[in-house]
Amino acid sequence: MHYTKEIFKLSKIILLGLLLITTIILIKYKPVYSVYIDGNEIGYIDNKNDVEDYINHICNSNEANVAFASVNKMPEYEFKLVNNNMQTDESQVKQLIDDNTTKTYTSYAITLNGENKMYLASMEDAEEVVRNLKEENKDLQLGILQVYSENLEEIKATDVKEASISLAKNVKEQEEKERKIKQRTINGIYLAVKPISGVITSRYGSRWGSTHTGLDIATSLGTPIKAVAAGTVTYAGVKGSYGNLVIINHGNNVQTYYAHCSKIYVSKGDKIEAGDVISAVGSTGNSTGPHLHLEIRINGKTVNPQNYLYK
Numbered sequence: 487m488h489y490t491k492e493i494f495k496l497s498k499i500i501l502l503g504l505l506l507i508t509t510i511i512l513i514k515y516k517p518v519y520s521v522y523i524d525g526n527e528i529g530y531i532d533n534k535n536d537v538e539d540y541i542n543h544i545c546n547s548n549e550a551n552v553a554f555a556s557v558n559k560m561p562e563y564e565f566k567l568v569n570n571n572m573q574t575d576e577s578q579v580k581q582l583i584d585d586n587t588t589k590t591y592t593s594y595a596i597t598l599n600g601e602n603k604m605y606l607a608s609m610e611d612a613e614e615v616v617r618n619l620k621e622e623n624k625d626l627q628l629g630i631l632q633v634y635s636e637n638l639e640e641i642k643a644t645d646v647k648e649a650s651i652s653l654a655k656n657v658k659e660q661e662e663k664e665r666k667i668k669q670r671t672i673n674g675i676y677l678a679v680k681p682i683s684g685v686i687t688s689r690y691g692s693r694w695g696s697t698h699t700g701l702d703i704a705t706s707l708g709t710p711i712k713a714v715a716a717g718t719v720t721y722a723g724v725k726g727s728y729g730n731l732v733i734i735n736h737g738n739n740v741q742t743y744y745a746h747c748s749k750i751y752v753s754k755g756d757k758i759e760a761g762d763v764i765s766a767v768g769s770t771g772n773s774t775g776p777h778l779h780l781e782i783r784i785n786g787k788t789v790n791p792q793n794y795l796y797k
């Protein structure tokens with residue numbers, strides 16, 4: 487009897503002790519979860535479910551333009567007791583989970599001649615833009631393509647009005663460019679570059695009872711002369727009234743002549759690109775002042791350079 491009473495008393499003391507310890511712990515400490523990604527602790531949170539909900543929200547996002555999203559490394563949690571006055575960092579943890587998320591965006595590209603030009607948010611928007619453009623020109627080679635990218639900026643959608651205006655402008659510029667290229671193309675050779683800029687002092691054609699076989703463009707002595715198109719140098723040296731002359735063969739029976747040069751920087755057989763500097767403006771040969779005499783020939787016959795350049 488006496489023995490049982492002692493045990494009861496002892497249990498009471500132990501129980502009170504435990505209660506006291508628990509109370510102290512609860513006053514001084516609080517339970518949290520430490521969050522780890524890839525073994526690195528990224529912060530403390532009060533509630534594990536909050537973070538799990540957040541991850542579910544990311545992965546099932548209805549965010550505009552997001553085709554799919556996935557968290558690269560799922561976080562791991564560790565239960566801890568920490569000092570009660572310690573702040574948890576939910577927003578930082580969420581931010582780090584965001585940073586650890588790969589999002590794939592989608593939009594609808596309008597293609598012009600097979601090239602992606604503009605991006606729209608939906609198929610309906612893209613179709614509207616195509617309709618708008620076809621009203622102006624039904625022959626345009628337009629298409630719609632759903633595209634995906636991890637970089638939103640790459641495929642960022644514009645609105646229907648902006649896309650229609652911008653594309654119409656693009657089409658005009660493209661047509662203008664094609665028209666220019668066509669104008670400057672002779673026998674399939676595109677004359678991309680004007681050799682020099684200067685003042686036209688004598689045109690192609692009849693002059694004082696004879697024929698001027700080229701176009702004279704005057705500018706200061708030593709001005710670099712550029713090749714109008716890619717080709718092979720077939721002559722580089724002095725030639726009678728031409729003075730210092732460079733002849734370039736561009737293929738397709740098209741040749742260009744650059745005469746009266748003060749200096750020549752290329753040699754026979756050199757392969758050159760459009761815009762390469764081949765010589766310098768001078769007044770050698772039959773010339774009264776520094777100028778370039780430019781000739782364009784097809785099958786050896788001169789044509790008016792101003793049909794193609796310096797119009």
Ligand SMILES: [Zn+2]
Binds near residue numbers: 701778
């Ligand atoms: Zn001339």
